[in-house]
Amino acid sequence: MIGVFDSGLGGLTVLRALVDRFPDKPFLYLGDHANLPYGNRPSAEVIDLTRASVEALFSQGCKLVLLGCNTATAVAARHLQQTWLPSSQWRGHNVLGIVAPTVEAATQTPWAVSSPQYPQKYNTDLIAVFGTTRTINSDAYPEEIRKRCPRVTVVQQICSQLAGAIEDEAPEAELERLVEEGVRGVNAQTNGMPPHRAILGCTHFPLVEHLFRRHLPPFTRILSQPEVVADSLEDYLARHPHYIAGDRGHSVTLLTTGDPAEISARxxxxxxxxxxxxxxAA
Incomplete structure (x- = not known):
């Protein structure tokens, strides 16, 4: 069984893409809604909360957990993978994030290749990253992109209100205003030069991808995380099939630490x- 974790609901866009890609596999989703938001918490708290949720998914039978949350990935993934897991009782299990496949797609470089290679090291493209405050302030995307493509220009744009507006079902006109504002913010940083690629670095943003498409030039490739992550996980499982060995039958189970009725409606x-x-369950 494959686990998917998010601090909230945005990870459902990733889960939906995974269910479409793997229609014969069981999935278990956990949203830590009781502890929202993660964005204004210290890093140590984000790591502790993410670890607790990953352990909950492991204990439910998931051998592989995907952090379907940019904040949890940017803040906690490396610690969980390199420090916690090797010394925990969960050897033989693994945790993946959504930053790595997004960077792979943006740089056309496998994650394992963390130094400049030909021809990527000569790439001088412009990449825009749209995200929430915590994700952008983590600098996870520019740091990882520049390891692989040092000549690429990465500009980041905080879209602080967009995720909340999406979740609150704001009118389309309001969502478009916020998207247009974000694109204008990128243009102001680049003197009007449009990006070659645009990373939608929040799992809420795929729901308004059509609005980003409307306000970005046709040649700008939009990297929307659900499809990028599904592509990456398909490749990963082909190379590591033991994580799903023995899985039989399709199922999707959704768990929350919050109020199930309220979360189900949202x-x-x-x-x-x-x-x-x-x-x-406690």
């Missing part, structure tokens, strides 16, 4: 046909 914004959430 989840319809992200996935209209989604099943109801259940409370994570």
């Amino acid at each position: 989840a319809r914004v992200f996935w209209p046909e989604v099943s109801s959430f259940e409370l994570l």
